[in-house]
Amino acid sequence: MDAKITKLRLSRMLSYDWIKIAAVAVAGIFAWVLIFTMTATRIKPSQQFGVMNFLGNASFNATYFYDDFEKTMKGDVFSYEVIESAVCDLAATPDQAGTLMEARLATNEVDVVFAANVENVDAKWEVTDEYGETTTKNPTYLEQLVSNRWYQLMNLDLESEAGFFKKMESYVNQFYNEPQDFKAATMEMGAKEPDAQKVERAFRARAKKNKDKRYKKEKDIQKGVANDVQRIKKYYGALVEFYDYLEEGYVEMTTVVLDEHNTGVFGINLCPNEETMGDLKKVAAYNQYYYVDENGQEVSVDTSSDSSDSSEEFSYTLTSKLSAKDMNIAFFRLEVEEGFQYESLLYVNHLVRTYRTAQE
Numbered sequence: 001m002d003a004k005i006t007k008l009r010l011s012r013m014l015s016y017d018w019i020k021i022a023a024v025a026v027a028g029i030f031a032w033v034l035i036f037t038m039t040a041t042r043i044k045p046s047q048q049f050g051v052m053n054f055l056g057n058a059s060f061n062a063t064y065f066y067d068d069f070e071k072t073m074k075g076d077v078f079s080y081e082v083i084e085s086a087v088c089d090l091a092a093t094p095d096q097a098g099t100l101m102e103a104r105l106a107t108n109e110v111d112v113v114f115a116a117n118v119e120n121v122d123a124k125w126e127v128t129d130e131y132g133e134t135t136t137k138n139p140t141y142l143e144q145l146v147s148n149r150w151y152q153l154m155n156l157d158l159e160s161e162a163g164f165f166k167k168m169e170s171y172v173n174q175f176y177n178e179p180q181d182f183k184a185a186t187m188e189m190g191a192k193e194p195d196a197q198k199v200e201r202a203f204r205a206r207a208k209k210n211k212d213k214r215y216k217k218e219k220d221i222q223k224g225v226a227n228d229v230q231r232i233k234k235y236y237g238a239l240v241e242f243y244d245y246l247e248e249g250y251v252e253m254t255t256v257v258l259d260e261h262n263t264g265v266f267g268i269n270l271c272p273n274e275e276t277m278g279d280l281k282k283v284a285a286y287n288q289y290y291y292v293d294e295n296g297q298e299v300s301v302d303t304s305s306d307s308s309d310s311s312e313e314f315s316y317t318l319t320s321k322l323s324a325k326d327m328n329i330a331f332f333r334l335e336v337e338e339g340f341q342y343e344s345l346l347y348v349n350h351l352v353r354t355y356r357t358a359q360e
Contacts, residue, residue, distance in 0.1 A: 043083070043084055044336070045108035045109075045334055045335065045336045045340075046081050046082075046336045046337060046340035046343075047081055047082060047083050047084060048082065048083075048084040048085065048086055048109065049073075049078060049082045049084075049085055049086070049111050049343055049347065050085070050086035050087065050088065050104065050109045050110040050111050050112075051069065051085075051086070051087055051088070051110070051111070051112055051113075051114070051347075052087075052088040052089075052090060052101070052104065052110045052112070052113040052114070053087075053088070053089045053090055053091050053092075053113075053114050053284070054090055054091070054113050054114060054115040054116075054141055054145055055090050055091060055094055055097055055141060055144075056091070056115070056116055056118070056120055056141035056286055057091045057114060057115075057116060057141075057284065057285065057286045057327075058091060058285050058286055058287055058322060059089055059091045059092040060087065060089050060091075060092070060283075060284075061282065061283070064282040064283055065282070065283040065284070066087075068282070068283050068354070069085060069087065069283075070085075072347070072350055073085045077346055077347065077350045078343050078346055078347070079227070079230070079231035079234055079343065079346070080227040080230070080231065081231065081340060081343075082343055086104070086109045086110065088100055088101070088104045088109070088110055101149075105149075105152060105332065108334045108335050108336065110332055111331065111332060111334065111341075111343065111344050111347075112329050112330065112331055112332065112344050112347060112348075113145065113329070113330050113332065114284040114327060114328070114329055115141050115142040115145045115267065115327075115328050115329075115330060116140070116141045116142065116286045116326060116327050116328065117140045117141070117142040117143075117254055117267065117269065117326040117327075117328050118140055118141065118286065118288075118325070118326055119138040119139070119140055120138055120139060120140065120141050120144065121138055123138060123139055123144065124136055124137075124138065125137050125138075125139045127259070128259075141286075142254065142256060142266070142267050142328050142330070143256055143258065145330065146256045146258065146264075146266045146267075146330075147258055149332075150258075150262070150264070150266070151333075152332055152333050153266050153330050153331065153332060153333060154266075154330070154331035154332070154333050154341075154344075155264060155265065155266070156253060156265045156266060156267065156268060156330075156331065157253075157264065157265040158253060158265070160265075163265070164331060164341075164345075165239070167338075168235065168239060168342045168345065169182060169239060171235070171338060171339055171342070172194075172232060172235045172236050172239065174198070174202075175194035175195055175198045175199050175202070175232050176192070176194055176195060176198075177195055180192065180236065182236070182239040182240050182243055183243045185240045186240065186244060187237070187240055187241050187244055189240075190237070191233040191234070191236040191237035191240070192233075192236060193229075193233065194229060194232045194233065194236070196225070196229055199225060199228050199229050199232055200225045200228075202228075203221075203224055203225050203228045204221065204225075206337070207221065207224065210337075234346060235342050235345075235346075238342070238345045238346050238349055239345070241349045241353075242345055242348065242349055245349070245352050245356075249272070249273065249276070250273075250276055250277060250352050250356050251268055251269060251270055251272065251277075251348075251352060252268075252269040252272045253265050253267075253268060253269070254266065254267035254268065254269045254328050266330055267328035267329065267330050268328060268329050268330075268348060269326055269327070269328050270284070270324070270327050270328065270329055270348070270351060270352065271324040271325055271326060271327045272326065274323070274324065274325050275357070276356055276357055277324065277352070277355060277356055277357075278324060278357070279324075279355040279356075279357065280324035280327060280351065280355045281322045281323060281324035281327075282355065283351070283355070284324060284327050284329075285322040285323060285324045285327065286322070286323060286324075286327070287320040287321070287322065287323075288320060288321055288322070288323035288325070289318060289319070289320045291316040291317065291318055291319070292316060292317050292319055293315070293316055293317075294315075299316055329348060329351075331344045
């Protein structure tokens with residue numbers, strides 16, 4: 001049988017079978033990409049820290065927020081586990097806010113959200129009191145967030161055993177030989193060293209359980225243990241630092257009351273006082289509207305519809321300024337292993353540490 005390949009036979013084959021050849025090539029490429037995608041190492045939710053900007057806020061400032069966040073990721077703010085960042089600015093795309101929020105939360109990409117505890121004048125809620133009387137109110141943006149996402153937000157009640165802070169205290173304490181009093185300690189004392197053996201046992205158990213490819217060799221395990229010791233120290237210091245800021249008045253806890261049956265602490269007020277935390281507006285703020293007279297002085301104007309002298313409106317100019325007053329931060333409840341959801345407090349402390357001003 002003459003099986004010799006000639007130019008004529010090759011030309012005929014390509015003329016009749018080129019579609020089959022192309023199809024086989026495409027199928028081969030697709031199969032290779034599929035195999036690579038399925039076997040590739042994916043980043044875990046604990047390795048990414050995400051920040052969301054809620055509706056009502058001004059869009060994140062490219063000069064300040066993004067620059068600050070990039071420095072935060074490159075700096076020593078988070079533990080070794082966090083290696084990537086994610087940002088979701090709902091204020092920049094309000095028409096797609098619901099879709100974006102659903103998508104980011106479904107993939108555990110968002111750890112914290114900035115939401116102002118100031119009234120949304122465009123929203124109306126009907127509220128019924130204990131006597132059955134119904135009134136109308138303007139909810140705050142934080143209240144709207146909690147109303148829609150309470151089941152995905154962390155309980156921030158300082159005294160609740162099921163809350164973020166008590167759980168964090170319990171987690172950190174398991175690595176010390178005796179319970180630590182985080183509220184009595186001060187930042188000047190520094191973070192106490194945990195029991196390295198307890199940290200190592202927990203680390204090895206976690207790496208084995210998760211079949212973590214990063215820690216196959218003993219030298220890598222030892223490096224991971226050393227990093228984990230520092231992580232526990234960071235969490236220890238974070239609790240002490242936050243309680244100090246709370247006592248000094250830099251931050252406050254925010255209780256959200258939706259109705260008589262639904263009340264809880266869901267926010268940390270990062271700017272209860274603009275004299276001490278006003279610079280926070282560089283990274284998280286909203287437009288505060290007010291009237292000024294011909295001399296540029298702020299004045300109070302009655303804008304109610306039943307005002308008798310409507311001409312008064314034309315004597316003043318409506319203007320706005322960025323404000324961070326009552327800007328809150330809330331923590332999302334992510335599907336991560338216990339111990340890695342506490343990076344959120346490291347970020348809060350960074351914000352206070354960076355944008356506070358000294359109290360007299």
